[in-house]
Amino acid sequence: MGKAEVKLIREDGLRHDGRRPDEMRPVRMEIGVLHNSDGSALVSYGRTTVLAAVYGPREPPQRFMILPDRALLRVRYHMAPFSTSERKSPAPSRREIELSKVIREAFEDIVLTHLYPRTAIDVFIEVLQADGGTRTVAVTAASLALADAGIPMKALVAGVAVGKVEGVLVLDVDELEDGSGEADLPIAGAPDIGKITLFQLNGVLTDEELKAGVDMAWKTIQRLVEMEKEVLRSKYMVEAR
C-alpha cells in the first residue's frame, strides 16, 4: 500500500494506527541510564525515542562564555544518523540548531541558573529514533535528566504536540500525521507553576481549534509531569529496599 492510500482518520473515527484522536502513544520514561553523565533520561512516545544527558554545573570550556550573574545553559539537540529511515547526515542541520535554541529557551526560565554564576550546564539531547514529535519528547527527556542531575529547577517540564489531520484535532502526532496533516502545534510547559515554555505552530488553525488544541495538550502535559514525578520517586523507592 502506498503512502498516499493511507487514510489518516478511518471511517470508525480512529486514527491510522488505531488511536483515538485524543490518545497518546505509549509513553516510557527511564532515568539514570548513563553512568558518565551527572543525570540522564531515556524517553519514548511510541516509536520516537530520545536520550538526554546533563553535565554540570561545571566550568565553561571557553572563558569568553562565562556569564557573571548566572550559569550558561547550553542545549544540543541532535538526531542520530540512524534515527530516520533514510540516513541523516550527522552534521548539525539548520533545523537542529533552531530546535536546540527553542528547547534551551524552554528551560531558561525553569532552571535556577542564578545559583551558579560563571558556570555552564550542558544538556545533550540525542534522538535515537524519530517518528514525529521529537522536540516535545526531547523536552520531557531533558527535564527528567536535569532533575536526575540534581540541578535546582522551579518545576518539571513536559511537552506534547497536537496536530490537525483531515480536519480533526489529534494528540501526539506521529511522523505520518505530521507529514500529511494540516497543522502541528508542539507545546511544552510546567503545570506546577502554570507556565507554557515552548509554543510553536506550523500550519493553520482557527481560534477555536487553537484553544481546544492548547487545552488538549495542557491536560496531557499534566499527566506526563505526573509520570515524571513517579519515575523520579521510584528511583529512590527502589534504593530504599
Added chain:
Amino acid sequence: MSRRIVVPGEPLPPNVVVREREHDYVYEQDGRKYAAVVGVLEERSGTTVFIPLQSIYVPRPGDIVIGLVVSVGILNWYVDINSPYTAVLTVSDYLGRPYNPQVDELSKYLPVGTYLKAKIAAFDKTRNPLLTVQEEGLGRISEGKIVEVDPAKIPRVIGKKGSMLSMLKEETGCDIFAAVNGRIHVRCSNPEMEPIVVLAIRMIEEQAHTFGLTDRVKKYIEELKSARGVR
C-alpha cells in the same frame, strides 16, 4: 516520624526547616515554598525538614575540604574541590617562605594528582575560591584512601551528633575525616580494613534516606569483617 520523597516544583509546608547549606534547593514564589530538587520531606516531633538527595558543593569561607591538584601554574596550584569552581592554592601560602620560580619547581611539592586537605580562605562567586593550608592538620594527604560521595550525603555519613562516624571509627579502628565537599579520607592502621570502610560508606550513600541505617551498617561491617577474617 514520617518521610516522603518530593520532586522539583512540589509545594513544601510553610514552616519547613532547611539545613543551613541547603537553602538553594528550596525557592519561594508568591509567599509559598517549593522544592527545587528531588529530596525527602521528613516530619519529626512537630517540625518538617527538607533534605535534598543530591547537592552541588558551593564553597564557603572556613570550610575544610579535600582537594585534588589538577594543574600547576607558575605561582599557584589549581585544585579540584568537587565543585563547579576550581580552587587556587598559592605557593606563598603552601610553602610559607619566599619562592623563586626560576630555580624551583612547584610540581616538586604538589604534583598533579595529589590530594590535600585545605581550608577555603575566600570565596564570593565572582572569583574562584582561594585555599589555605596554614593551619594544623591541613596540607598534603600522603596515605590512606579517598572516597567520593555526593556532598548531600556527608551529613548522613557523619550522623546525628556524629553517631555514624563514631560507630565507623569504633568498628574499624580507622581514622575517618568527612569533608563537606563530599570527599572522605580513610586511614587505617590495618590496610585490610580500608575496603570494608569504603563498602560501608557506599552503603550509607545508597541508603542515606532510609530508617535504622546506623544499625544496619554496623551489622554489615561485622559481616564483612567475619567473611574476610579481618580483626
